Amino acid sequence: MNSLSETHENLCRICGLNEHHPIYRVLERMYGLNEEFLYFQCVQCKCLQIENFPEDIWRYYPKGYLSFATDPSLLYSKPIEKWARCARDSYAALGKGVLGKWIEKIYPAPEDLKALSHISLTKQSKILDVGCGAGTLLYLLCEAGFSNVLGVDPYIDRDINYENGLFISRQEIQEVEGSWDLIMFHHSFEHMKDPLKVLQSVSKLLNSGGSCLIRIPLVSSLAWEDYGVHWVQLDAPRHFFLHSLDSLKTLVRKEKFHIEDIVFDSDEFQFWGSEQYKKDISLKSEKSYSVNPAHSIFSQKQIDQFRKKAVQLNLEARGDQAVFYLKKE
Ligand SMILES: [Zn+2]
Numbered sequence: 001m002n003s004l005s006e007t008h009e010n011l012c013r014i015c016g017l018n019e020h021h022p023i024y025r026v027l028e029r030m031y032g033l034n035e036e037f038l039y040f041q042c043v044q045c046k047c048l049q050i051e052n053f054p055e056d057i058w059r060y061y062p063k064g065y066l067s068f069a070t071d072p073s074l075l076y077s078k079p080i081e082k083w084a085r086c087a088r089d090s091y092a093a094l095g096k097g098v099l100g101k102w103i104e105k106i107y108p109a110p111e112d113l114k115a116l117s118h119i120s121l122t123k124q125s126k127i128l129d130v131g132c133g134a135g136t137l138l139y140l141l142c143e144a145g146f147s148n149v150l151g152v153d154p155y156i157d158r159d160i161n162y163e164n165g166l167f168i169s170r171q172e173i174q175e176v177e178g179s180w181d182l183i184m185f186h187h188s189f190e191h192m193k194d195p196l197k198v199l200q201s202v203s204k205l206l207n208s209g210g211s212c213l214i215r216i217p218l219v220s221s222l223a224w225e226d227y228g229v230h231w232v233q234l235d236a237p238r239h240f241f242l243h244s245l246d247s248l249k250t251l252v253r254k255e256k257f258h259i260e261d262i263v264f265d266s267d268e269f270q271f272w273g274s275e276q277y278k279k280d281i282s283l284k285s286e287k288s289y290s291v292n293p294a295h296s297i298f299s300q301k302q303i304d305q306f307r308k309k310a311v312q313l314n315l316e317a318r319g320d321q322a323v324f325y326l327k328k329e
Pocket residue numbers: 012013014015016017042043044045046047247
């Protein structure tokens with residue numbers, strides 16, 4: 001799938017190797033635009049990266065794009081639901097609370113929230129979410145009692161002031177001020193043009209002892225090996241960098257971060273999404289599993305098998321995404 005003979009001379013933006021790297025021709029598939037973008041994979045650090053940044057990248061983030069699509073306040077319209085969510089989410093983020101633990105067993109919390117339980121946080125911790133979209137994760141945290149949180153995203157139309165006090169600012173991390181206990185990127189880091197500059201900002205903004213969490217897709221995965229340019233998390237042209245374990249380690253070392261822990265959290269999406277792309281079914285198509293599961297090409301049994309396969313791959317450190325927990329050296 002991935003053995004191609006075309007190479008171009010490029011400077012790897014991560015490890016700095018100037019070399020002839022293999023080229024991949026990747027189509028925009030989420031919206032089925034089928035526009036082609038060139039990516040190269042560094043022969044040394046294995047980071048897969050877009051060859052040229054599109055000048056009109058804003059065009060590929062239309063209204064309704066993933067995390068901009070939902071109003072999180074709608075999740076709290078019924079009082080009993082609000083109470084249950086708050087107990088569950090408080091437990092999911094902090095790992096404390098008997099009632100929340102019980103609710104979480106029946107109604108699992110979102111993975112991005114559960115990823116926080118690996119860090120020692122309190123409800124007073126200062127948390128910055130970079131590339132937060134409409135701020136759903138922060139909204140959940142606010143409702144669960146976290147009082148010092150801020151979200152930033154340059155792709156939102158305007159600043160958002162929620163009734164519960166949450167503020168989402170239309171800005172880049174370079175414009176943020178203050179000091180933070182946790183700075184987190186949930187599937188946003190791979191969208192940024194200059195990851196080293198972003199890490200420099202993190203370094204400046206992080207409290208001593210503070211943590212940085214980066215949740216990203218990984219090219220050092222079975223999904224990339226098996227599906228190649230049909231791999232759903234390649235997501236051209238929005239994803240500029242698809243890191244390998246090695247390339248992320250190389251990058252963070254440059255800014256004197258070390259990786260404290262890596263948790264693989266890939267799921268069934270890597271399989272059903274990539275299978276759809278192989279058959280030319282876009283993510284937003286009427287036939288897509290995410291849009292219309294009953295009319296998709298998959299049976300429930302297949303989806304269950306994909307889920308089991310993902311759990312196994314995560315154990316083998318071969319799933320197509322992971323959470324990286326960083327600290328300053
Ligand atoms: Zn490289």
